[in-house]
Amino acid sequence: MKGFKVKVVGEYYARSEIMGEKRIVKQYEFEANIPSLTAALSTVKNKLLTPVLSKAHSDYIMYRTYHITGITPLDEASKQQMRKVEIVYMDRTSLVSYIKDNLLPVDSRLYPDLFKLRIAVQDAKTDPDAYLKKLELRRPDLEMDLQIGDLNPELHKQEETPPSVSIANQSKTETGPSPNVDKKDLTPASIAKQTTERVEGLNQDMMKTGEHGPLDQTVDEELEDI
16 A cells, blocks of 8 residues: 555534533544645645544534644655655654754653654754754753653643544533444535535534634644645
8 A cells, every 4th residue: 555644633623412502622533544745734634634524523513623643654655755754744753763863952851742842853953053042941941841740640641642532532521422323324425515514503603602713723734734
């Protein structure tokens, strides 16, 4: 099989069973295959998010955030292309190797959060001197974060291993089982219809509550695709 397996995590808007028309935010996680790393995040956003989440979560209304947290090459050609992957898509193991190979002044131990480690590596790559000056100002706070994390491990989980969210997993604000949906009845046409209705419902809800502006963007969206 050619291409890449990507791990995607984020949040989506869901209908609440106990709060009427109110919507709540839930987490999701899935893996899927893409043919190329070119515009990988756009491929995930435009080709995978709605079909995958609509099928996996019967309460799905609309995605809120999305991050690629891991990429696995599926053939030799993909392994070669993987060497050119941008920092924004690297997992922790790849970032640590990148730091070593490029002699960057980044101590990965200071960044248990995957996304913060990506930013640190990018900053060090762009301007090592500026990164070191910034690091010296922030080091006491970063060290304190590590100490707090060591003393309270249940409060600080590694970003690269987020809690797994299954189809039946419930939001903390919701009780009772999720509605049962026969996955065999979900066709591309029905998924598109459901998605249109959900988006329209979300827009109406946002107008009723006086919310304006686009949905939250991820850090990944602000960076260029490869």
